[in-house]
Amino acid sequence: MTSKKWKTVSAGLLCVLQNTAAVPVRTLSRSASLVQKTPRSLWKLGRLNHVAIAVPSLEEATSLYRDVLGAQVSEMVPLPEHGVCTVFVDLGNTKLELLHPLGEKSPIAGFLQKNKAGGMHHICIEVDSIEDAIAELKKKKVRVLSEKPQIGAHGKLVVFLHPKDCNGVLVELEQA
Secondary structure (H helix, E strand, O other), X not given: OOHHHHHHHHXXXXXXXXXXXXXXXXXXXXXXXXXXXXXXXXXXXXXXXXXXXXXXXXXHHHHHHHHHOOOEEOOOEEEOOOOXXXXXXXXXXXXXXXXXXXXXXXXXXXXXXXXXXOEEEEEEEEEOOHHHHHHHHHHOOOOEOOOOOEEOOXXXXXXXXXXXXXXXXXXXXXXX
């Protein structure tokens, strides 16, 4: 680095240091809590089970994760009651669920009409009591997209929450 460039860099750094030194630093008292307390409920939110991705070609998406990225992938499973075919990609700490429409009435078909290349469809979070979660969420004015939980891809009860009540994200709750 030339001496002219060095002077410019060092002058800029000095300016930054002088300006940040003048900024007041806020500190927390020992009694201040860093963790926001949440009210007790009858159910508990658990771990992220999977992130679901709608794909226009299940074969191409499966090949990408298995053959290119080297991930462990499941067999394709048709779920006619949900209108989808699924493949799960095991990531160790969670999974990706690849979704492809099964039939014209599939909710994934509509999603792919709007998003031709595919994209994130929903997230799935485990709960320890899906019935208690549904009851409490309804009291809190969070819309549930079905009257009762249904059996999902893992053979467990699931329910979807309306994206407009969840910051624009379709959230699936799954009984742990």
